[in-house]
Amino acid sequence: MAKVVVLGSGFAGQTAALNLRKSLGKDHEVVVVTPNKKFGYVPSWVWVGVGRMDVSETQFELAPVYKRMGIGYVNGLARAVHPDDNYVMVDLLEGGEEKVEYDYLINATGPKLNYAATEGLGPDHGHTVSICTPNHAAEAGEEYLKMVERMERGEEVKMLIGTGHGMATCQGAAFEYIHNIAFDLEERGLLDRAKITWLSNEQALGDFGVGGMVIGKGGYTVSGKIFAEASFMEKGFGWITGAHVTKVEEGKAHYITIDSAEDQVEEFDFAMLIPAFAGVPIKYINKDGNDITGELCAPNGMLKVDADYTSAAKGFDNWKKEDWPETYQNQTYGNIYAAGISFAPPHPISKPAAAPDGTPIVASPPRTGMAAGIIGHVVALSVADIINGKADKPVHTASMANFGAACVASMGKSMTKGSAAVIAMFPVVPDYERFEYGRDMDATFGDQGLAGHWLKALLHHLFIYKMKGKFGWWLIPD
Amino acid sequence: MKVKYTPYTQLAEAWMQPGPFAKFTRTCVLWQIVKFAAYNLKIIKVVAKGH
Ligand SMILES: Cc1cc2nc3c(=O)[nH]c(=O)nc-3n(C[C@H](O)[C@H](O)[C@H](O)COP(=O)(O)OP(=O)(O)OC[C@H]3O[C@@H](n4cnc5c(N)ncnc54)[C@H](O)[C@@H]3O)c2cc1C
Numbered sequence: 001m002a003k004v005v006v007l008g009s010g011f012a013g014q015t016a017a018l019n020l021r022k023s024l025g026k027d028h029e030v031v032v033v034t035p036n037k038k039f040g041y042v043p044s045w046v047w048v049g050v051g052r053m054d055v056s057e058t059q060f061e062l063a064p065v066y067k068r069m070g071i072g073y074v075n076g077l078a079r080a081v082h083p084d085d086n087y088v089m090v091d092l093l094e095g096g097e098e099k100v101e102y103d104y105l106i107n108a109t110g111p112k113l114n115y116a117a118t119e120g121l122g123p124d125h126g127h128t129v130s131i132c133t134p135n136h137a138a139e140a141g142e143e144y145l146k147m148v149e150r151m152e153r154g155e156e157v158k159m160l161i162g163t164g165h166g167m168a169t170c171q172g173a174a175f176e177y178i179h180n181i182a183f184d185l186e187e188r189g190l191l192d193r194a195k196i197t198w199l200s201n202e203q204a205l206g207d208f209g210v211g212g213m214v215i216g217k218g219g220y221t222v223s224g225k226i227f228a229e230a231s232f233m234e235k236g237f238g239w240i241t242g243a244h245v246t247k248v249e250e251g252k253a254h255y256i257t258i259d260s261a262e263d264q265v266e267e268f269d270f271a272m273l274i275p276a277f278a279g280v281p282i283k284y285i286n287k288d289g290n291d292i293t294g295e296l297c298a299p300n301g302m303l304k305v306d307a308d309y310t311s312a313a314k315g316f317d318n319w320k321k322e323d324w325p326e327t328y329q330n331q332t333y334g335n336i337y338a339a340g341i342s343f344a345p346p347h348p349i350s351k352p353a354a355a356p357d358g359t360p361i362v363a364s365p366p367r368t369g370m371a372a373g374i375i376g377h378v379v380a381l382s383v384a385d386i387i388n389g390k391a392d393k394p395v396h397t398a399s400m401a402n403f404g405a406a407c408v409a410s411m412g413k414s415m416t417k418g419s420a421a422v423i424a425m426f427p428v429v430p431d432y433e434r435f436e437y438g439r440d441m442d443a444t445f446g447d448q449g450l451a452g453h454w455l456k457a458l459l460h461h462l463f464i465y466k467m468k469g470k471f472g473w474w475l476i477p478d
Numbered sequence: 479m480k481v482k483y484t485p486y487t488q489l490a491e492a493w494m495q496p497g498p499f500a501k502f503t504r505t506c507v508l509w510q511i512v513k514f515a516a517y518n519l520k521i522i523k524v525v526a527k528g529h
Contacts, residue, residue, distance in 0.1 A: 191479040229492035236481040238488060374528065403528030406521040417505055422517050424524045443524045449504040451514035477525045 002028045002387045005088060005102035007078045007282075009034035009062055010042070011369045011467075012340025013108035015376035015478060018469050021069050023384035031072030033090050033100060038062060038134075039467050043369060043410075044460050045137035046176040049129070049272070050184045051145045052413045055138045058460075060468060069469050074100055081105065083296075083333040084287035104383045107303050108339040108376060111277035114165070120248030121164040121275055127248050128164065128271040131177055140272060144181065147270045151185070151193040157269045160253055162200040164273030166244030166355075169209050169364035171200055174274050175228075176410045182235040183412025183419070191235065198232065198239040199253065199266060199273065202363045203353055205229050205239060209363035210405075211350045213425050214437040215446045221437065224423075224446060231411070231421070231448070240266065242353065244361045245273060261357035277364065279303065279342060296332060298344035305330055305343045312347040319347060321401030321431050327394035328379050337379045337394075340372035349429050369463075370405050371428065373478030374398045401429040404443055408456045411448065420452030 004024070006017045009032055020030045038059040047053035066073040076092040087101045113132050115122030123130050129140035147157045161178040163171060178198055185191040198205070206212050206228030213224045232239055242258035253266045253273070279301025284293045297303055311323035323346040330336040338344075345365045352362040367375075375398055382394030404426030411419040423446045430438025437444075466476040484490055496504070503509050 186479060226492075226494065230494035233481065233489045233492040233494065234496070236479060236489065398528070404524040406524050416507075419504060422521075424520055426524050426527050440527065443520070443527050445520055447513070447517070449510055449513055450507075451510040451517060454510070454514055455517055 002103040003101065004028070004030050004104045004106065004383055004387070005100055006030070006032045006106045006108055007034070007088070008032075008108035008110055008340070008342070009036050009039055010108060010110045010340060010372065012110070012342070012372040012376035013106070014039060014467050015373045016106050016108055016339055016380040017071050018069065018467075018473065019377050019380035020384055021071055021469075022474060023381065024387060026070065028387060029072060030070075031074060031100065032062075032066065033074040033076060033078050033088065034062070035075070035077045035093060036062060037075065039065075040134045041460060041464050041467070043456075045131045045134060046173060046180055046410055047413050048134070048137040049131040049140040049144065049177055050180045051141040052180070052184065055134045059134060060464065065468050074098060078109070078282050080283040080285050081336070082285050082287075083336060086335070103335060104387070105336045106339055106376075106379055106383070107282070107336065107342045108372075109280040109282065110341045112280045112301065114276040114278040117276045117278075118164045118245050118248065121245065121273060127250050128273050130275070131173065131272060132170075132274065143270060148185070148188065148190065150269070151190040152188075155193070157194050158267055159194055159196045160199055160266055160268035160271040160273070161196065162198050162273055163363075164245045164248070165276035166201045166359055166361040167364050168201055168274050168276045169366050170274045170277070171202055171208050171363055172366065172368070172407060172409055174198075174200065174272065175208075177272055178237060179231065179235070179409075179411035180413065182237070183414075186235075187414075187417070196235070196237045197266060198237055199243050199245070199255065200239075200241055200363070201243060201361050203242050203258065203350065205232065205241060207350050207363050209348070209350055209366045210425065210428060211430055211438070213423075213439060213444060213446070214441075215444060216441055221441070227446060227448075242361055244355060244359050248273070256355045256357070256359060258353045258355060258361055261355045261359070277341065279344070296330065300344070302344035303330060303336075303338035303342055305338050307344065307346040309344070309346055316351045321399065321427075321429055323347065324399045324401045324429055326397035326399045327382060328375055329382075329394050334393075337383065339376040339379045341367045343375070365400070367400075368405055368407060370407070370478060371400060371403075374403055377478050399429075401427050401431060403427060408452055408459060410453065410456050413453065415453070415457070417450070418453035419449055420456045421446060421448045422452045422455060
């Protein structure tokens with residue numbers, strides 16, 4: 001009998017746990033350790049942040065799902081992993097701690113939202129709102145509606161949306177948010193009372209941390225930057241790119257850019273800036289009681305897996321698809337895996353840049369919900385095969401240089417007037433040796449319209465259904 | 479909201495204003511049903527390539 005412990009219940013953790021349960025007999029144990037009582041469907045928090053969806057519509061209780069599926073549930077935060085002795089120390093939410101033993105461990109703990117990396121950033125100790133947790137998204141929605149009230153009274157309001165650090169990722173969520181704000185304000189007849197500005201670390205609009213993309217349109221092959229800029233132009237947004245936010249004060253964001261290390265300031269009444277991501281602060285302790293976190297994790301705390309971490313130093317022009325991990329197995333402890341955002345990427349996908357003072361500015365590689373699901377799935381299949389005696393090493397692979405991504409970016413929530421950009425690319429990491437434009441143009445496209453919103457709305461229900469492990473859940477792709 | 483074209487500005491450099499027909503197609507239900515089907519097929523293709 002084997003015991004698999006999954007840390008985290010996001011897209012990666014939940015997908016891994018459901019697939020493990022499906023692939024393993026009842027004599028094997030699957031246990032999820034998570035601080036959450038509810039699963040949260042993250043993509044719809046954009047709508048919560050503009051007051052167009054109640055946060056409860058994005059959540060469901062985990063306990064009944066785990067009970068029905070026969071998955072163990074430890075409601076707490078993993079604090080320390082003891083990889084030589086195969087156990088995790090967990091701080092329980094109800095108080096106290098629990099020692100959770102494992103034969104296989106899947107770390108799917110997602111990101112630590114590193115607000116502390118930028119002084120004054122974030123909703124708890126800073127001056128900006130966030131849509132990265134359900135509570136923060138609900139608070140953002142309330143703050144946003146206060147801005148609406150001010151505009152209704154005839155005031156002009158300055159809004160600043162984007163990323164709050166030179167190494168941030170998740171520009172797609174900020175892109176969705178800025179467009180949802182514009183859509184909502186336009187519907188209320190208030191868009192001309194808002195001065196909306198985009199501030200991001202991308203070298204150019206449409207980079208999204210994947211080095212941008214080229215799509216086929218009307219017989220032409222066109223840079224995605226043109227469409228991203230056009231979508232901003234249509235709503236009258238201003239944009240500042242290649243920026244690292246150095247400090248946020250009440251109503252003021254200080255930043256430097258790739259072109260200038262001079263302190264520049266953008267004023268705001270309302271700001272949502274995505275923080276840098278780091279690994280969650282789990283310690284790895286060896287049998288001698290020594291902290292080996294620095295050996296097992298990248299400097300940002302994300303767990304190292306089967307990527308080539310020596311490749312970063314070789315520089316952008318020498319990066320190859322082989323740098324990217326395939327099995328997500330830790331190379332020191334073969335029974336530990338990382339899935340979703342928690343694995344350390346070998347290097348960015350976008351071309352790194354820096355401010356004149358040397359501050360690095362590059363959109364970090366995104367690991368979207370789809371990528372998190374795919375990785376959670378292959379890790380689960382590999383572990384199940386090893387437990388079932390079908391393999392003695394992980395055989396299921398999914399490299400970001402070999403799988404694609406489909407992203408439906410909401411640009412307004414309404415079943416009759418809404419819109420979304422439907423973007424698909426294959427592969428996520430461009431491969432210029434194989435494809436002229438880095439990606440297979442047959443499976444790479446972008447478009448915008450009402451059907452995109454229908455798709456986004458459908459995905460909301462489909463994935464909540466899947467994550468509940470309801471009848472036929474495995475038929476829904478990751 | 480109507481964005482004003484002002485030459486030599488950031489907005490002017492990114493100018494790609496949809497005309498009435500382009501705007502109509504974005505929310506035309508019949509056309510969008512066709513698009514919805516097309517998007518699903520394209521996404522299935524992307525998913526299939528990765529497996
Ligand atoms: C507003 C927003 C909109 C987005 N929209 C999209 C979209 O439209 N499409 C898309 O593909 N992606 C989207 N993304 C990205 C997507 O949400 C992430 O890629 C995805 O959530 C990553 O999944 P994950 O499981 O790796 O991490 P998470 O979803 O962050 O899950 C991590 C889990 O680990 C738990 N955890 C944390 N610390 C510990 C610990 N110490 N011990 C145990 N458990 C722990 C957390 O509580 C959580 O349950 C969006 C992101 C945001 C913020």
